[in-house]
Amino acid sequence: MTAPNWHVFHGSGEPRRDGWDAVPPPMLARTFSGAPLVPPPRERADQPDQIRRKLGAGDIGAHQLRPDDLDVINAALLCRRPLLVTGAPGLGKSSLAYLIARELALGPVLTWPITSRSTLREGLYHYDALRRFEEAQLPDAGRVELADYITLGPLGTALLPYRRPRVLLIDEIDKADVDLPNDLLHVFENGEYQIDELRRIRAQRGTVDVFTHEGREQVSISEGFVQCNAFPIVILTSNGEREFPPAFLRRCLQLQLAKPERAQLERVVAAHLGDSVVREYEEIIETFIRRRDDLGTLPTDRLLIALHVLTRAAGDDLNQEGRKRLAERLMQPTESGG
Known part of the structure; x- marks a missing residue:
């Protein structure tokens, strides 16, 4: 069956030669202007193995994606909206993020596994105040830089101003505390967040460098404020064990995976x-x-x-x-x- 011309993602598992460049610009409401642009992440040495573990070998696009499923997935990509994927365990919901990343050549997938204790701040960044205090007490401690103790989370890293979007898998969102879906609304709508600890010192130092979630690269944060340039491809998975607030569902497109034939x-x-x-x-x-x-x-x-x-x-x-x-x-x- 020939894919519709408006589909930029075919679910084939084969990388597109034009990658993300095949995706047209978003509508004005989903256009962001975060700057300066951040260099693309370095490819992980284990990225091919990670893909094979998730998708298999050979026909790695062998997932239970029907034409109707592909319509919804492509709509989410074109509209730069989060995609909430629901279905029973074992249907390959999380694998969809890796399939999209491979086909559109978008690099390593960022993952945020959700538990009942997960918070928005955890997804955005982590500030290790205790380690900073302990190291400041050491006899040979020099100047203790605040930014050295801040690491961006998977969501915070995905929202950096990359020219091409990062793929973010928020896995099993239905395990979250009742407040987390509502806490995500501002981030999903505006593609931005702030790091409170850095906002407080912006008068002394306008720009500081912090590590990304992968921990291999540092990025510059100006005045504690981050806004994306290309809204990330956000795949949220749910086993259908709870209902979500209407306001949260309005921010997402929803895909219900059926049992594979x-x-x-x-x-x-x-x-x-x-x-x-x-x-x-x-x-x-x-x-x-x-x-x-x-x-x-x-x-x-x-x-x-x-x-x-x-x-x-x-x-x-x-x-x-x-x-x-x-x-x-x-x-x-x-x-x-x-």
């Missing part, structure tokens, strides 16, 4: 384990689909686990019934049923 499952298996595994274990794949439909949901990684173990046990003379019993023991639902 058999053909999609076979592509995922082939990407991670090879085409021969698909052919050899057709019956196990069919068993997985029946169990998933009976239970309501069953993570796709349970199928990958079962098939990987079966390939390792292939030399143990397991008959067809033995393989089936082993697979069924491994394809158990998670405790929450997801």
